[in-house]
Amino acid sequence: MSFPVDRSSCSVCNFNGSIHGSSSSSSLCSHGGSGSINTAVTSASASSTQKSDPHRSVLLQCYVELKSSVNVEDHVLDYLYSNFVISKSLRDRIRSDCTTAESKAGMLLDELPSCGASAFREFVDALIASKTSVHQKLAKKLMNMVKNDQQSL
Numbered sequence: 001m002s003f004p005v006d007r008s009s010c011s012v013c014n015f016n017g018s019i020h021g022s023s024s025s026s027s028l029c030s031h032g033g034s035g036s037i038n039t040a041v042t043s044a045s046a047s048s049t050q051k052s053d054p055h056r057s058v059l060l061q062c063y064v065e066l067k068s069s070v071n072v073e074d075h076v077l078d079y080l081y082s083n084f085v086i087s088k089s090l091r092d093r094i095r096s097d098c099t100t101a102e103s104k105a106g107m108l109l110d111e112l113p114s115c116g117a118s119a120f121r122e123f124v125d126a127l128i129a130s131k132t133s134v135h136q137k138l139a140k141k142l143m144n145m146v147k148n149d150q151q152s153l
Helices: 039-052 054-061 063-069 072-082 088-097 101-114 119-129 133-152
Strands: none
Touching: 054 063, 054 101, 054 119, 054 133, 063 101, 063 133, 072 088, 072 101, 072 119, 088 101, 101 119, 119 133
16 A cells, blocks of 8 residues: 655654565555555654644544545545645646546545644535535444544544
8 A cells, every 4th residue: 555645754653765565656654664554653743733733533433444435536526726725736746647536536635634623624625515425424434433533532
C-alpha cells in the first residue's frame, strides 16, 4: 500500500526521501516497503494523533474503507473545491495523476489533513451532499467516531 506525500517526510512513518517503494517521480511512502503497513508505527502514530487531532485519527482508522468505498469523482472533489478546501491544482492533480477511483480517494485522504481545520467537516458534508447511500453511511460513521473519540478524552 503506498501513500503519496508532497511533504519532505511522511507523518506516519517519518520516511524522508524522494522515492520509497516505487519508481514513480512523486514521493511515496509504503510504510515498510513490502506493501504492508507497519502496525507498530501506525498504532503509535494513531494514538498520539488521536490526542492532537481526532479528525486525522478517524481518517487514519477508516483509511482502507474510505479509500475503497469513496468515489471522489462523484461530487466530492468538486464540492471540496467549490468550498475552498482543496485547490484547483490538487483537484486537477488527483484527476490526472490517479487512474483508479481507489487511488484518487487515497490521494485525497492523504492530502486532506493538510487542507485546513474545516477540511474534515467539509469532507463529511461532501459525502452527505453526494447523496449516494454508501457515502451517507460513511459520513455517519465518521461523525460517530469523532463524537466517540471526543467523549473518551
